[in-house]
Amino acid sequence: MDLESGAVRERRAEDLPSATSCGTASSAPEQKYDVAIIGGALSGAAAALLLLREHPTLRILVIEKSTAFTRRVGEATVEISAYFLGRVLGLTQYLNEAQLVKQGMRFWFANADTKTLADCSEFGGRYLSRVAAYQVDRSTLDQEILDRACAAGAELWRPASVSRVALNPGADQVLLVKWGDHTHEVRARWVLDASGVAALLARQEGWFQPNREHPTAAVWARWKNVKDWDGLDLARKYPDWASQCYGIRGTATNHLVGYGWWAWWIPLKGGDVSIGVVFDQRLVDWPEGGSLGQRLKDFVCEHPVGRELLADAHWIEGDVHWRRNLPYSSATYAGDGFALLGDAGAFMDPLYSPGMDWVSFTVSCAVELISAHVSQQDTAPMIARLNQQFTRSYARWSSAIYHEKYHYLGEFDLMCTAFLLDLGLYYLGVVNQPFMRGKISFLEPVFSNAPSTPCYYLMRTYNRRLARIAQDRHARGALGRKNAYRRFLFGGYTLAKSSSRHVLNGLLRWGWLEITEGWRTWFSPAGKQERESPTGFGMRQPATAFDSKAAAPAATESVSPVRGG
Ligand SMILES: Cc1cc2nc3c(=O)[nH]c(=O)nc-3n(C[C@H](O)[C@H](O)[C@H](O)COP(=O)(O)OP(=O)(O)OC[C@H]3O[C@@H](n4cnc5c(N)ncnc54)[C@H](O)[C@@H]3O)c2cc1C
16 A cells, blocks of 8 residues: 555654744634544544545545544444455455454353353354454554555644634534644534544533433453463363364453453453453442552453453553443534544444444545535535434433443343343344345444334333342342353354354343343332442452442542543
8 A cells, every 4th residue: 555645745843934933823824624533543433434435525524633543442343344444445365464363252241150161151153154244453553544544635733632623504613623732723513523532522512411321331451361262271271161162262352250340351462461441330349559550350260261362461561441321322423514424423332332333324425425515516404314323323322232231241140131122123124134235334423214113112121121130039039050061152143143052042142031030120119229329449348250249339429530541
């Protein structure tokens, strides 16, 4: 790829012409663009690249705060975001060469009987995955996409930061940009906010809505010297365990789970591993005392799988992070002159990695909107539709899959049932769409159209019921009874119709659970204790990873913009 033109387009503060040395917005030279993009990471760079492919003469400015991308969360793609990266952005060869091909998801369960990794109940694929997905190091992936956008003609100001945007519907948007020692006034007909969790426009305009019903938090780090899942060491120690999976466990996203929490295990190209814990602050007390890296290690090592694989591992100094109150959304996603991309608009939950799926939908829709404007179509109906679609998609996606899920995450039988249904319906209703219809399907976010409505109600219902069954187990002291010595290794999903049998299997399992156990809760309301007594991030006592926590003090209200990398 010829990146020469990209290099020419990238301008740094020291390259500024002398006319800009005056240093105030009013006296700096005015800059005029067709599109200004706040943030040059995945969302911003992808939007610039796609816009320039369709309209090579557009004047696009990308403003990126960081000097260089560091590693960040958002490292596991699922099938939709993999399609977007590979087939829409055209990165398949790059992904194969510079990142890792992902082998699905695996889950590991434990209870008081599980002394070793091999004792833990497991579910996941027996074979390699059938539809492409990747494990990505975002510091290199995002730079690759940004380089391609620059090569296609985008201008990049870096490091430069947008402090404020004056929105003017139907006219030029005005951005205040700090670049080097100077503040510039940049004018652009369209501004795309791709500023991530900083969510510049949503916060500035008062659209930002924390999702307090689902108060999750996360702590994560990248690690060295993590044991090889598929290596000789473990195979010699646990030969029966090793022989049961015919694929590769190590390049899956492995999930260690417990009551109210899960940990991701994502390998990165070159050998480092990203490991982090996500927990519901109402159900889990994060341990106090010691460094955050040590607390993370201690927490994960309460699980036999963590203990085994992290025995000789150490976190990378300076690469340990946390964030609380993860989910949020925006009351508005687009208007005449702006659109919110990726995390700048909303975030749901990291489980099942929907973040980059959301990026794929929001970027595709924003590109379509600006293309409509370029071809002089009336954009008002499209803007109204986008706002309605994304509002509905966020609400339904969160509610159908994530709401109260942390009650049953640690239950082998309940999660097997949920996973068969969650993943099966994702394949049948979402993953198959781009393969059948091409990239146009990215203009319809998940759960935003009428045919998806029955599916939404079905998912919401079984998710609520499984959570209710887990709450009842919790109340009876019956959590985790199936978490030892079981293995559910299935053939995995494909896009063939025959794959729907796994969904049927999931429905039968759910029915059986209701008959054998769920009846206990058919007529009793959900327990209220946990919901009314949230826990803050400054937690009171060390967590016992498999134990439920009693109610705890109120959570910190603010959504912290503290972020990884
Ligand atoms: C704990 C956790 C785990 C996750 N795991 C996954 C996962 O496995 N898979 C997945 O798909 N998603 C995951 N996500 C979500 C994923 O990280 C995001 O969806 C994704 O990174 C969003 O990309 P983005 O480009 O929109 O934002 P970001 O990657 O956050 O990029 C925003 C960019 O904007 C720049 N910026 C910010 N403010 C300004 C400003 N004022 N001026 C100029 N530039 C600015 C920043 O420097 C940054 O480069 C996870 C999220 C969390 C919290």
